[in-house]
Amino acid sequence: MTVDTTKNAVPFEMAQIPGPEMAKAYNTAVIGAIMKKAKRPLLVVGAELFEDPVMFDKVIAIGKTGVPIAATAHSIKGFIERGYTDNVTMIGLHPLTNYLRFKDWQGLDGQGQYDVVIFMGIFYKFASAMFSALKNFNRDIKRVSIDRYYHVNADMTFGNLAFDQDKYHEAVDEVTAKLTA
Amino acid sequence: MDKMEGSFAVEDMQNVQINIGAIVKEVEEWDQPMGPFPYPTIATLRDWDFKIMNRYKVFYSPICDRCTLCTYGPCDLTGDKRGACGIDQAAQQGRIVLIACLMGATAHCAHGRHLYHWCLDKFGDLPVNMGDEILVDAPITRTIAGIKPKTLKDFGPVLSYFEEQVSQLLASTHTGQEGSYLDFESKALHAGMLDHLGMEVSDIIQTVAYDMPRGDEDAPIVECGMGTLDKSKAILITYGHNLAASSEAMFYTEDNNLWDKVDIGGVCCTAHDNVRIGEGLGYPKEISEKYKMVGTKAKIAGAIGWWRKMVRGDVMDCVMVDEQCVWTDVLNECSKLKIPVIASSEKIMLGLPDRTNDPVDGIVDDLVNFRMPGVAVLDPTKAGEIGVRTAIAVKPKRAEIREADPFLSEEDFKKYAESCTYCHSCQFVCPPHIKIGDVVQAAAKGNFEPLSSTYEICVGCRRCEQVCPQDIPILSLYAYANKEYIRNQKFKMRAGRGTVKDTEIRRVGAPIVLGTIPGVIAIVGCGNYPNGTKECYDIAKEFVDRGFIVAASGCMAMDMSLYTDDDGKTIWEQYGGAVDGRNICNVGSCVANAHITGATIKIATIFAGRNERANFDDMADYTLSKIGACGVAWGAYSQKAASIATGCNRMGVPVVVQPHSVMYRRAFLGRTDKKEDWEIIDARDGSRVYCEPAPEHMLYVAESVEEAMLMMAKLCIRPSDNSQGRMIKLTHYCDISMKYFGCMPPDWAIYVRHASDLPLKWKDDMLKELESKHGWEIDWKRKAIVSGPIRKMDVSFDPTNIERKIRTKK
Numbered sequence: 005m006t007v008d009t010t011k012n013a014v015p016f017e018m019a020q021i022p023g024p025e026m027a028k029a030y031n032t033a034v035i036g037a038i039m040k041k042a043k044r045p046l047l048v049v050g051a052e053l054f055e056d057p058v059m060f061d062k063v064i065a066i067g068k069t070g071v072p073i074a075a076t077a078h079s080i081k082g083f084i085e086r087g088y089t090d091n092v093t094m095i096g097l098h099p100l101t102n103y104l105r106f107k108d109w110q111g112l113d114g115q116g117q118y119d120v121v122i123f124m125g126i127f128y129k130f131a132s133a134m135f136s137a138l139k140n141f142n143r144d145i146k147r148v149s150i151d152r153y154y155h156v157n158a159d160m161t162f163g164n165l166a167f168d169q170d171k172y173h174e175a176v177d178e179v180t181a182k183l184t185a
Numbered sequence: 186m187d188k189m190e191g192s193f194a195v196e197d198m199q200n201v202q203i204n205i206g207a208i209v210k211e212v213e214e215w216d217q218p219m220g221p222f223p224y225p226t227i228a229t230l231r232d233w234d235f236k237i238m239n240r241y242k243v244f245y246s247p248i249c250d251r252c253t254l255c256t257y258g259p260c261d262l263t264g265d266k267r268g269a270c271g272i273d274q275a276a277q278q279g280r281i282v283l284i285a286c287l288m289g290a291t292a293h294c295a296h297g298r299h300l301y302h303w304c305l306d307k308f309g310d311l312p313v314n315m316g317d318e319i320l321v322d323a324p325i326t327r328t329i330a331g332i333k334p335k336t337l338k339d340f341g342p343v344l345s346y347f348e349e350q351v352s353q354l355l356a357s358t359h360t361g362q363e364g365s366y367l368d369f370e371s372k373a374l375h376a377g378m379l380d381h382l383g384m385e386v387s388d389i390i391q392t393v394a395y396d397m398p399r400g401d402e403d404a405p406i407v408e409c410g411m412g413t414l415d416k417s418k419a420i421l422i423t424y425g426h427n428l429a430a431s432s433e434a435m436f437y438t439e440d441n442n443l444w445d446k447v448d449i450g451g452v453c454c455t456a457h458d459n460v461r462i463g464e465g466l467g468y469p470k471e472i473s474e475k476y477k478m479v480g481t482k483a484k485i486a487g488a489i490g491w492w493r494k495m496v497r498g499d500v501m502d503c504v505m506v507d508e509q510c511v512w513t514d515v516l517n518e519c520s521k522l523k524i525p526v527i528a529s530s531e532k533i534m535l536g537l538p539d540r541t542n543d544p545v546d547g548i549v550d551d552l553v554n555f556r557m558p559g560v561a562v563l564d565p566t567k568a569g570e571i572g573v574r575t576a577i578a579v580k581p582k583r584a585e586i587r588e589a590d591p592f593l594s595e596e597d598f599k600k601y602a603e604s605c606t607y608c609h610s611c612q613f614v615c616p617p618h619i620k621i622g623d624v625v626q627a628a629a630k631g632n633f634e635p636l637s638s639t640y641e642i643c644v645g646c647r648r649c650e651q652v653c654p655q656d657i658p659i660l661s662l663y664a665y666a667n668k669e670y671i672r673n674q675k676f677k678m679r680a681g682r683g684t685v686k687d688t689e690i691r692r693v694g695a696p697i698v699l700g701t702i703p704g705v706i707a708i709v710g711c712g713n714y715p716n717g718t719k720e721c722y723d724i725a726k727e728f729v730d731r732g733f734i735v736a737a738s739g740c741m742a743m744d745m746s747l748y749t750d751d752d753g754k755t756i757w758e759q760y761g762g763a764v765d766g767r768n769i770c771n772v773g774s775c776v777a778n779a780h781i782t783g784a785t786i787k788i789a790t791i792f793a794g795r796n797e798r799a800n801f802d803d804m805a806d807y808t809l810s811k812i813g814a815c816g817v818a819w820g821a822y823s824q825k826a827a828s829i830a831t832g833c834n835r836m837g838v839p840v841v842v843q844p845h846s847v848m849y850r851r852a853f854l855g856r857t858d859k860k861e862d863w864e865i866i867d868a869r870d871g872s873r874v875y876c877e878p879a880p881e882h883m884l885y886v887a888e889s890v891e892e893a894m895l896m897m898a899k900l901c902i903r904p905s906d907n908s909q910g911r912m913i914k915l916t917h918y919c920d921i922s923m924k925y926f927g928c929m930p931p932d933w934a935i936y937v938r939h940a941s942d943l944p945l946k947w948k949d950d951m952l953k954e955l956e957s958k959h960g961w962e963i964d965w966k967r968k969a970i971v972s973g974p975i976r977k978m979d980v981s982f983d984p985t986n987i988e989r990k991i992r993t994k995k
Contacts, residue, residue: 018613018652023250025263051889070908077888078895081927094931096896098886102854109858127715128618130888133246133847140247140274143264166624167609 007175012163013140019117036182042120050126069183101134210799231460233802234371241853241883245278279369286376289828294383304394324786331799377831385779396472402763410674419576421835428458430529433569450486454774455840459483488740490712491647497664498671503576525552526559527567602629611649636666642717660752678746679737679757689764694792700910703900710818721745751940752946809837810984813901853883868983871991891925904984908941914946939978
């Protein structure tokens with residue numbers, strides 16, 4: 005049975021209402037398909053992974069499907085501890101988003117700009133603002149959240165799953181399964 | 186009398202003031218020639234701003250996609266859309282940033298303007314005497330206004346200049362005025378610079394008038410924390426930023442020998458300024474003769490983040506508010522607990538009756554008998570007396586309330602905790618994301634540990650209470666569970682030392698510019714921490730231990746005082762208070778932040794011999810290229826923090842802020858993939874050199890404290906570092922990375938110019954990596970770098986970004 009990730013589509017910080025254009029919540033199959041279809045996806049993960057350490061393993065599982073990982077804040081430490089750094093790059097979320105908004109940036113690997121960025125495990129307000137920067141200043145990149153929050157400034161997001169850890173884990177697993185299918 | 190010619194007689198004229206031209210006086214008393222930019226207007230330093238923004242790209246993260254400022258609106262500006270007036274999203278964000286910076290700058294300057302009038306009224310015109318060890322007494326005023334203030338009255342024209350500039354800047358935000366985001370940002374940088382000017386004027390006025398420490402590394406150790414307030418006495422809390430009324434309360438207490446009956450505790454920056462009074466060099470006499478060291482009798486109740494916790498924690502009998510950072514529901518919160526409120530500033534009158542002209546006895550009687558919840562009294566002397574007398578007289582009348590209400594009964598606590606339905610509404614609105622539902626559920630089962638361990642993380646915003654469908658008074662649950670902590674929150678901190686001495690600059694100027702002192706870290710900010718107050722202490726400790734010069738101010742200086750080492754010593758007791766490596770100095774209140782940017786000017790002028798007079802861009806250029814300073818505002822919440830940071834940026838000082846600071850909407854971020862952005866001029870011959878990105882960013886939001894510390898170490902790197910200095914800076918940068926990230930930072934190699942720049946600890950491994958990963962040519966016999974770096978080490982390299990600094994043009 006799949007997790008319904010379209011429920012509770014209200015901003016996690018409730019006053020975070022940016023304007024007419026707000027994210028739509030999608031189910032895991034659609035989000036998985038978008039990630040799989042991406043030519044240049046980038047998974048961006050942050051320090052909140054430390055609060056639910058099993059998430060590192062789930063991120064690594066996604067990394068193993070070939071999606072490169074940007075490890076923001078000090079989250080690289082979690083990957084080093086697990087012995088997985090193959091396609092993981094340490095970079096701050098702020099400079100990373102700054103690079104993402106420029107069409108001429110060549111990416112973390114020098115192979116060109118990304119077409120889909122996926123955020124998870126990042127402090128809500130910060131992630132929301134960085135989605136907003138891309139929403140307003142580089143609309144060529146599709147903004148996807150697979151975090152446990154409804155992310156209002158994303159294109160595609162889960163609804164809020166912050167209070168049901170098991171369901172959230174399950175939802176991320178479903179996305180990963182879609183990537184490997 | 187605009188113009189008078191010929192001779193005239195004055196003998197029959199009375200009350201005539203003849204002004205001698207200020208410029209003539211200045212030339213006579215200051216031999217430094219006037220620089221190019223006295224009293225710069227909006228466009229004067231625009232070239233400098235554009236240089237900054239060419240290297241550090243303006244980055245916006247809009248919080249609101251719409252503009253709702255005129256009647257055509259709301260206009261949706263998302264993406265490429267423009268509003269009815271033609272404004273685009275970037276310009277609208279720049280506009281909001283400018284307005285925020287103006288709010289911040291005017292808060293400080295209006296504070297200075299009030300003190301200017303008040304101090305002239307109270308003390309008369311006083312000499313600006315900063316003592317024998319400070320000749321460069323007002324570096325920012327000198328740099329911007331081109332004047333050397335001799336007496337308090339000399340600040341009058343400076344404040345008028347500020348006010349005119351603010352008026353022009355604010356006008357540009359009207360619909361149909363400025364339309365370019367770059368120009369909005371140039372204006373914001375102007376506002377930020379003005380803010381530092383306003384702060385300096387404010388702090389010098391109060392330092393001179395109230396005989397505060399003038400760069401005293403041994404400023405007294407004072408008491409800090411809610412538990413220091415003696416409940417056997419009446420407790421008057423003075424809350425805000427302007428000491429005028431609060432100091433009068435202290436003087437009244439001293440004059441009437443009432444310290445055994447009343448404790449005066451400050452909240453926010455008034456606390457800093459209370460404990461600095463009378464601790465200076467002994468002048469003016471009015472203070473030194475009657476109130477010497479009176480500051481040590483007042484207490485620091487706490488930083489802004491503790492305010493509502495103090496109210497719920499039952500630590501006060503009467504509150505006197507002045508200005509800035511006063512939570513606007515102060516009257517609601519206090520009236521519930523019958524704590525009388527006295528508003529002493531025109532800026533915050535809270536709808537209260539203005540009783541300034543009424544007799545004191547009647548006002549005290551009304552407050553003590555709860556006939557009104559508060560009064561506005563705009564005469565500081567009268568307000569001070571009313572505060573003390575009310576606190577003393579109301580204390581017995583509040584006894585019943587003190588015992589019954591603020592701390593819940595065990596029964597009520599249990600009832601509230603058990604009423605939680607675990608709906609998580611609270612967690613949806615909690616700024617630091619405390620899992621409040623879990624915390625309350627644990628409390629219902631008798632487990633208070635979560636309420637204790639998250640007490641310092643709670644920012645006291647009360648948003649949780651407002652959304653709770655069960656009306657659970659969550660802050661009161663916190664207060665109940667932390668009763669013992671509140672009673673025992675007793676710590677020591679060093680009173681604000683004020684400015685930096687010239688003698689200190691002579692000692693540290695060369696090590697800072699060469700890099701052998703790895704950097705100057707300014708820790709400033711308020712109470713909106715992403716993960717509690719402990720991180721203030723952790724940041725300070727990390728950098729003091731590493732030999733950085735650490736300067737702190739405002740609420741972060743108070744919050745870092747709440748932790749001790751194994752010997753029970755706070756950071757202020759562990760280290761000296763000098764401006765030197767392995768020291769930590771508290772400069773003082775919010776307006777004292779100006780002394781930190783002022784110190785960079787002092788390095789340029791005292792150590793490097795540059796003329797600061799009306800020469801802002803030269804001072805900023807020197808700072809940007811040669812002074813490894815970095816600010817951190819980890820708990821920043823206010824528009825003042827936005828303008829302070831922006832002013833630092835115009836001065837060439839990068840700033841790191843906490844993740845909530847994305848609310849400021851704008852950052853300045855460098856691109857290391859754009860070599861051309863980092864071209865710098867060698868002032869020796871005008872040649873242009875591609876330089877390492879140092880500092881890489883100007884305004885940077887860090888996601889975690891670990892990232893902040895790493896970035897701060899990196900942002901202290903400067904092109905002027907000599908090899909030993911660069912090696913020391915890279916050692917700290919790499920070491921912090923290894924400590925908190927478990928690996929080397931990925932970009933360490935771009936800061937290497939010569940093998941002697943490499944940290945000794947990792948030198949061989951680094952050389953190997955430079956060869957294998959980066960393709961550099963290494964001479965292994967000499968362990969030397971043959972080719973690879975962005976530029977070679979050159980000991981006499983003289984980096985600048987300003988063409989007029991070129992000594993011989995090519």
